[in-house]
Amino acid sequence: MADDAKSLFVLENDVFKVYLTYAVLVVFKMMFLSFYTATIRISSKLILQSFANKEDFGPGYPEDKAAEKIAKGNPKIDRIRRCHLNDLENIPAFLIVGLLYVAINPSLYTATMHYRIFAAARYFHCVAYLLPLPQPSRALAFGTGATVTISMGVQILRAAAQF
Amino acid sequence: MADDAKSLFVLENDVFKVYLTYAVLVVFKMMFLSFYTATIRISSKLILQSFANKEDFGPGYPEDKAAEKIAKGNPKIDRIRRCHLNDLENIPAFLIVGLLYVAINPSLYTATMHYRIFAAARYFHCVAYLLPLPQPSRALAFGTGATVTISMGVQILRAAAQF
Amino acid sequence: MADDAKSLFVLENDVFKVYLTYAVLVVFKMMFLSFYTATIRISSKLILQSFANKEDFGPGYPEDKAAEKIAKGNPKIDRIRRCHLNDLENIPAFLIVGLLYVAINPSLYTATMHYRIFAAARYFHCVAYLLPLPQPSRALAFGTGATVTISMGVQILRAAAQF
Numbered sequence: 001m002a003d004d005a006k007s008l009f010v011l012e013n014d015v016f017k018v019y020l021t022y023a024v025l026v027v028f029k030m031m032f033l034s035f036y037t038a039t040i041r042i043s044s045k046l047i048l049q050s051f052a053n054k055e056d057f058g059p060g061y062p063e064d065k066a067a068e069k070i071a072k073g074n075p076k077i078d079r080i081r082r083c084h085l086n087d088l089e090n091i092p093a094f095l096i097v098g099l100l101y102v103a104i105n106p107s108l109y110t111a112t113m114h115y116r117i118f119a120a121a122r123y124f125h126c127v128a129y130l131l132p133l134p135q136p137s138r139a140l141a142f143g144t145g146a147t148v149t150i151s152m153g154v155q156i157l158r159a160a161a162q163f
Numbered sequence: 164m165a166d167d168a169k170s171l172f173v174l175e176n177d178v179f180k181v182y183l184t185y186a187v188l189v190v191f192k193m194m195f196l197s198f199y200t201a202t203i204r205i206s207s208k209l210i211l212q213s214f215a216n217k218e219d220f221g222p223g224y225p226e227d228k229a230a231e232k233i234a235k236g237n238p239k240i241d242r243i244r245r246c247h248l249n250d251l252e253n254i255p256a257f258l259i260v261g262l263l264y265v266a267i268n269p270s271l272y273t274a275t276m277h278y279r280i281f282a283a284a285r286y287f288h289c290v291a292y293l294l295p296l297p298q299p300s301r302a303l304a305f306g307t308g309a310t311v312t313i314s315m316g317v318q319i320l321r322a323a324a325q326f
Numbered sequence: 327m328a329d330d331a332k333s334l335f336v337l338e339n340d341v342f343k344v345y346l347t348y349a350v351l352v353v354f355k356m357m358f359l360s361f362y363t364a365t366i367r368i369s370s371k372l373i374l375q376s377f378a379n380k381e382d383f384g385p386g387y388p389e390d391k392a393a394e395k396i397a398k399g400n401p402k403i404d405r406i407r408r409c410h411l412n413d414l415e416n417i418p419a420f421l422i423v424g425l426l427y428v429a430i431n432p433s434l435y436t437a438t439m440h441y442r443i444f445a446a447a448r449y450f451h452c453v454a455y456l457l458p459l460p461q462p463s464r465a466l467a468f469g470t471g472a473t474v475t476i477s478m479g480v481q482i483l484r485a486a487a488q489f
Contacts, residue, residue: 007170007333017325024316092255092418153350162343170333180488187479255418
């Protein structure tokens with residue numbers, strides 16, 4: 001290994017700083033859905049009592065009634081959960097591929113556009129899923145995000161593939 | 164980029180070593196749930212026969228009986244699965260944000276506390292979910308872990324945000 | 327921190343290049359399942375109309391008929407989803423642990439074998455799940471992948487554990 005190999009994973013590298021920024025922003029967006037689910041579950045305590053575990057209904061709550069409510073579910077919460085699951089399918093993949101993308105030293109402009117478009121697509125995906133907006137809003141948002149990840153992945157393979 | 168930019172992602176950096184340690188420990192915790200699910204499914208073969216796929220019941224098992232058992236599910240396994248899904252929502256986010264946190268060169272003490280509290284919170288979350296402990300044990304464990312990730316995320320944005 | 331600490335996360339390090347290659351390949355495999363699910367949902371529009379959200383059925387589709395179809399689900403799509411969920415449980419963990427593994431400077435041969443076996447196991451897991459192949463094909467594929475991640479994790483702890 002050459003002695004003068006320079007790490008690109010340093011704050012002096014602007015591409016890495018832009019990655020750090022958008023990585024944190026999409027993680028925050030993903031975590032927002034955890035809190036949103038919890039808020040909806042708790043705020044609806046007296047009306048919907050929609051939880052996934054019997055202990056969440058509180059002590060003294062009849063077990064059979066809890067089981068019935070768990071089985072029935074709640075369409076609003078199920079929607080948030082599906083949106084969250086879609087995040088889990090897309091965001092960790094982006095976070096890793098986006099980080100590795102820094103290593104092939106892309107131009108600042110190209111890298112920033114990739115990160116920015118991905119983040120915008122996922123924020124829009126979330127809005128489109130939760131309102132919901134009519135299709136194909138959500139499908140386009142998903143497709144745009146996935147395209148960004150694939151584009152970075154292809155560039156990484158072209159620059160560094162070694163099997 | 165300055166010529167003397169030093170990578171912090173090296174074993175000579177104690178913060179990185181502490182991160183490596185806790186990252187592996189939380190991954191092992193998360194993987195434990197895969198094995199635990201499989202163990203429960205298999206160990207209950209003769210009693211509960213609780214699988215998610217018809218081929219898992221073994222050759223010669225009547226298809227309609229398998230379909231019925233799949234549809235019914237199993238409360239114990241469903242609980243482990245929900246615990247696992249909560250890990251998937253929280254641990255990959257921590258792993259990435261915790262790694263990026265190394266790049267902003269936090270003090271060893273601050274970083275160690277972040278990693279340690281997150282790991283402890285997630286191990287406790289798992290115990291609280293599986294026993295289960297009465298609420299708000301599990302909610303507090305989840306909240307503590309999320310707070311650590313958010314704290315690191317905010318520090319990263321303050322040190323390195325570039326849009 | 328020693329002044330001559332060299333980052334291993336550079337393209338001059340062959341282990342890192344091999345990691346980059348297999349990391350992208352397993353991400354692509356995981357993303358394939360998103361597209362596959364979408365393709366099956368759309369291609370079956372006229373026959374199965376199997377979606378998870380009422381807006382996906384298109385404008386003018388009767389709400390009660392949509393709700394009924396959502397509730398019923400579809401065994402083929404459910405199978406793809408379970409396969410995808412298994413990826414989410416295993417691939418992000420591998421991506422992180424595999425990346426951190428680079429930091430402990432394993433031999434090129436050892437590292438390549440780890441990455442290669444994991445990728446092969448997960449591609450095979452996907453085939454075994456979707457066809458499906460009789461058990462224990464899928465269980466072995468899952469176990470092989472998990473063993474690779476654990477092996478790297480143990481080596482990381484042995485080389486760098488600091489609590």
